[in-house]
Amino acid sequence: MQRVTVTLDEELMAEVDTLMRERGYQNRSEAIRDLTRSGLKQVKEEAAPDSPCMGALVYVYDHAARELSKRLTRHSHDHHELTLSTLHVHINHDSCLEVALLKGQGRALKQFAAEVTSSRSVRHGQLVLIPDE
Known part of the structure; x- marks a missing residue:
C-alpha cells in the first residue's frame, strides 16, 4: 500500500x-x-455504460394493482438473458418487495430497471451496478 x-x-x-x-x-x-x-x-x-456489469434491482410494488404482477413477470421473461435470480418477499397485505440479480451490459441493465421502476404501482426502486471485472 x-x-x-x-x-x-x-x-x-x-x-x-x-x-x-x-x-x-x-x-x-x-x-x-x-x-x-x-x-x-x-x-x-x-x-462506460456498455461495460459488463452485475446488478441488483430492488423494488416495492402494490401486488393488488391490476395485472402488475403478471406484467412484471412478463417483463422479466422478455429479458431473461439479464436476470440471474429473483427474490420475492411479502411485506404486508398490499406490498411485495423483489430483488432481481442481473448480469449484462450496463446500459441494458439500466434500461431494464427504468422500465420496471417506472411501471404504474411500483412504489420504490433502485438499481445498484457493480462492474464485472
Whole structure:
C-alpha cells in the first residue's frame, strides 16, 4: 500500500468521522478507501455504460394493482438473458418487495430497471451496478 496525504476541511472531516463511527470503521483510512472505491465505481459506470456489469434491482410494488404482477413477470421473461435470480418477499397485505440479480451490459441493465421502476404501482426502486471485472 502507498501512503497518501490529503487535506480536508473540518466540515468534510467531521462527515468522514461520523461515517466512520456509524459504519464501524476501525480508522479513517478504511472509511476513505471505501469512499474512494465507491466514487471510482460510479465514475466507471458513467464513463462506460456498455461495460459488463452485475446488478441488483430492488423494488416495492402494490401486488393488488391490476395485472402488475403478471406484467412484471412478463417483463422479466422478455429479458431473461439479464436476470440471474429473483427474490420475492411479502411485506404486508398490499406490498411485495423483489430483488432481481442481473448480469449484462450496463446500459441494458439500466434500461431494464427504468422500465420496471417506472411501471404504474411500483412504489420504490433502485438499481445498484457493480462492474464485472
